[in-house]
Amino acid sequence: MKAFITKLLNIPGVIVEDSQEIEGTLILSVKVEKKTAVCPRCGKNSHHLHENKRYLVKDLPMSDRQVILRVNRRRFKCKNCSKPFSETLDFVGSKKNFTHRYAEKMR
Numbered sequence: 468m469k470a471f472i473t474k475l476l477n478i479p480g481v482i483v484e485d486s487q488e489i490e491g492t493l494i495l496s497v498k499v500e501k502k503t504a505v506c507p508r509c510g511k512n513s514h515h516l517h518e519n520k521r522y523l524v525k526d527l528p529m530s531d532r533q534v535i536l537r538v539n540r541r542r543f544k545c546k547n548c549s550k551p552f553s554e555t556l557d558f559v560g561s562k563k564n565f566t567h568r569y570a571e572k573m574r
C-alpha cells in the first residue's frame with residue numbers, strides 16, 4: 468500500500484511512510500530515500516543524522532482531494548565542520564509551503 472501511494476505521488480527519491488485522510492484532505496508523511504546529505508559549507512557527504520524536523524507542504528490534488536505532504540526535512544551534523552545543517556529538498560523551495568509542481572500547475 469505504501470509503495471503504491473509512493474508510486475502515485477511520483478516524486479523521484481521520495482517515499483511515503485504514512486497516509487491519513489482528514490475531512491477530505493490527504494495527508495502523506497514523506498521522507499527522502501537517500502540516507503545522506505551534502506553539507507552546504509564544505510560539500511562533504513554526511514550520514515550523521517542530527518534531528519528530524521517535520522513540516523507541512525501543499526502538493527497537487529489527487530482525485531479531487533487536497534494533498535498535504537508532511538515532509539521530514541532532516542538535519543544532519545557535518546563531521547568535517549562539526550555543525551548541523553538541513554538537507555536540501557529538490558521538490559520544494561527552502562522557505563516555501565508548497566511544492567514546485569504545485570506552484571507550476573496553480574499559477
Ligand SMILES: [Zn+2]
Nearest residue numbers: 506509545548
Ligand atoms: Zn561541512
